[in-house]
Amino acid sequence: MIIVMKPDSPESEIENIIGEVKQWQLTPEKIQGTTQVVIGLVGDTATMEISRIQELSPWIQEVLRVGKPFKRASLEFRHGHYSEVVVNTPNGPVPFGKNHPVVVVAGPCSVENEEMIIETAKRVKAAGAHFLRGGAYKPRTSPYAFQGHGESALELLAAARAATGLGIITEVMDTADLEKVAEVADVIQVGARNMQNFSLLKKVGAQDKPVLLKRGMAATIDDWLMAAEYILASGNNNVILCERGIRTFDQKYTRNTLDLSVIPVLRDLTHLPMMIDASHGTGKSDYVPSMSIAALAAGADSLMIEVHPNPAKALSDGPQSLTPEKFDRLMQELSVIGKTVGRWSQPAVALA
Structure with a gap:
């Protein structure tokens, strides 16, 4: 799954979300885009409700599931941002x-x-x-x-x-x-x-x-x-x-x-x-x-x-x-x- 933050989200909100999902036995990966931050979630998310994540912060723009078996390698995981x-x-x-x-x-x-x-x-x-x-x-x-x-x-x-x-x-x-x-x-x-x-x-x-x-x-x-x-x-x-x-x-x-x-x-x-x-x-x-x-x-x-x-x-x-x-x-x-x-x-x- 990925969490797409709203533009100009406070760093404190991002860190709070990262800290919270770690307690759910998930591995969060922060991806810094040009205008937005995306947080990738790696772990057992198959049965996790999107609404549960959405409620973590009003600064969350959307939560999406990654459909590919190669999670970290997928373009979805980086929300369309190509890495260098x-x-x-x-x-x-x-x-x-x-x-x-x-x-x-x-x-x-x-x-x-x-x-x-x-x-x-x-x-x-x-x-x-x-x-x-x-x-x-x-x-x-x-x-x-x-x-x-x-x-x-x-x-x-x-x-x-x-x-x-x-x-x-x-x-x-x-x-x-x-x-x-x-x-x-x-x-x-x-x-x-x-x-x-x-x-x-x-x-x-x-x-x-x-x-x-x-x-x-x-x-x-x-x-x-x-x-x-x-x-x-x-x-x-x-x-x-x-x-x-x-x-x-x-x-x-x-x-x-x-x-x-x-x-x-x-x-x-x-x-x-x-x-x-x-x-x-x-x-x-x-x-x-x-x-x-x-x-x-x-x-x-x-x-x-x-x-x-x-x-x-x-x-x-x-x-x-x-x-x-x-x-x-x-x-x-x-x-x-x-x-x-x-x-x-x-x-x-x-x-x-």
């Missing part, structure tokens, strides 16, 4: 959200060595990226494939951040590694294969770093939003959703089916910011630019794009990685669309 996730990076705070410029995340699938990751970081920053992505721990379908360098790769990501000021996004695969990943990452990624690892979701929800939650390969939208609910229910409100392609009946020509229709659907269902990963979504570098441009035009809040200085020699996901030169060109193309739709913050580098 602000990430503090060495280059300054970067906000993700509907009312902010698109955020570009770029870098290799995995961290291979110091020269490679720092070179890539410098190139994607020069092109206009805000974050460096790179896997220290890699979940792979085959146990014989490259699994990442682990803790030593985290040190290289830290070095790349020191050299460029870019924020770092990297994946955690195991609760045992969460603390050391959180020491380096500015945003902790939960990958597609762990989207329904509920123990891991609870742990990342209990820490305060923002979380990037990728959609599982066979997950419905409800499955995905309920996974986000685990993180939100554990106390972490800073969640970004990432569509990275799903498995369908026809994967002959692309690695996955990139579901761009999820952008307007999520906009109707949830207040959380959304990212599109066209690299994993298509699996082929030739298709990444057009799908990234389409995602930006459709309203994505962020884009994830794999970039590698020599994709042919990449230890993982080389076929879907752009060269730095192709990334430069894509950023120029994105800037045209981004400026047209009012979602671009800075010019990309000029092409040679």
Whole structure:
């Protein structure tokens, strides 16, 4: 349920209501809108009478039930207000959200060595990226494939951040590694294969770093939003959703089916910011630019794009990685669309 307060409601009235509903074994969450405060109520409210809550204060405008199973993640819960996730990076705070410029995340699938990751970081920053992505721990379908360098790769990501000021996004695969990943990452990624690892979701929800939650390969939208609910229910409100392609009946020509229709659907269902990963979504570098441009035009809040200085020699996901030169060109193309739709913050580098 949500309590919508009247505009300019006294803070004392809001606090009194919060104190009262706590005594009913409910968890109140205060949401500050532009002109109004909304109080979300989480708990067993199914049999609670709306009139009982309405009687708490004359400053209550209305009381509404949230119909979605994903309570905190639903747009209803925030009474139509879209949330923002602000990430503090060495280059300054970067906000993700509907009312902010698109955020570009770029870098290799995995961290291979110091020269490679720092070179890539410098190139994607020069092109206009805000974050460096790179896997220290890699979940792979085959146990014989490259699994990442682990803790030593985290040190290289830290070095790349020191050299460029870019924020770092990297994946955690195991609760045992969460603390050391959180020491380096500015945003902790939960990958597609762990989207329904509920123990891991609870742990990342209990820490305060923002979380990037990728959609599982066979997950419905409800499955995905309920996974986000685990993180939100554990106390972490800073969640970004990432569509990275799903498995369908026809994967002959692309690695996955990139579901761009999820952008307007999520906009109707949830207040959380959304990212599109066209690299994993298509699996082929030739298709990444057009799908990234389409995602930006459709309203994505962020884009994830794999970039590698020599994709042919990449230890993982080389076929879907752009060269730095192709990334430069894509950023120029994105800037045209981004400026047209009012979602671009800075010019990309000029092409040679």
